[in-house]
Amino acid sequence: MDGTDLAQGNGASPGTQAIEHDLAVLVRALEGLYRSRKYPLDRAQYLLLLALRAGPRPSGDLAATLALDHSTVTRQLAALEKGGLIAKRPNPLDGRSALIEATAEGRVRCAEMQALRLSRLEEMLADWSEPERQRFAADIARFNAQVMGRGRATPGEPGLG
Numbered sequence: 001m002d003g004t005d006l007a008q009g010n011g012a013s014p015g016t017q018a019i020e021h022d023l024a025v026l027v028r029a030l031e032g033l034y035r036s037r038k039y040p041l042d043r044a045q046y047l048l049l050l051a052l053r054a055g056p057r058p059s060g061d062l063a064a065t066l067a068l069d070h071s072t073v074t075r076q077l078a079a080l081e082k083g084g085l086i087a088k089r090p091n092p093l094d095g096r097s098a099l100i101e102a103t104a105e106g107r108v109r110c111a112e113m114q115a116l117r118l119s120r121l122e123e124m125l126a127d128w129s130e131p132e133r134q135r136f137a138a139d140i141a142r143f144n145a146q147v148m149g150r151g152r153a154t155p156g157e158p159g160l161g
Contacts (some may be wrong), residue, residue, distance in 0.1 A: 039116060040109045041085075044076045049085065049102050049110035056099035058091060067148050085109060 012020070034043065041049065051057065051065050063073040077100060080086040085106030088098040102110065125133055 037116075037120075040112045045080055045085065046110060046113050048073070048076055048080060049106050050114075052086070052100060052102040052106070053110070056089070056101035058094075058097050059100055060097070062100065080106065 039046075047066055048062060051062055057065075059073050059077055060070055062068075062077075063070045066073065077086060077088075081088065085103055086100055087103050088100055091097045091099045128136070
């Protein structure tokens with residue numbers, strides 16, 4: 001394969017090529033924005049606390065919801081527990097596992113982060129109509145469902161990030 005094969009998108013449609021490029025740019029831009037802003041939580045902590053809003057859950061359920069390895073979630077939960085943002089309690093349905101729940105402090109920090117993120121999104125989308133926002137939200141939700149439905153990349157397989 002030479003450079004022209006890569007430039008032509010290896011047979012991908014023009015729309016797919018544009019999406020691939022724009023996703024790479026978007027991920028890079030979001031990473032830069034995230035590093036430049038002072039958030040009360042890191043992204044992993046935020047997503048775990050959001051997942052706990054519906055109530056206590058086993059760590060395996062959290063891992064499945066976020067499409068992460070259980071060992072990754074276990075490490076992230078340990079950091080949250082050390083920071084007083086989550087608590088573990090025995091699972092009444094399975095004595096071998098624990099239920100994870102957000103503490104009052106965890107709920108407050110999650111709400112603070114969400115408020116900051118929503119405020120900044122409102123600024124970025126200020127000139128978008130509500131129908132445009134709804135359409136974009138639906139498209140992102142559909143794409144996320146597709147990505148999550150396929151699971152994680154296998155070792156050595158390139159991802160979209």
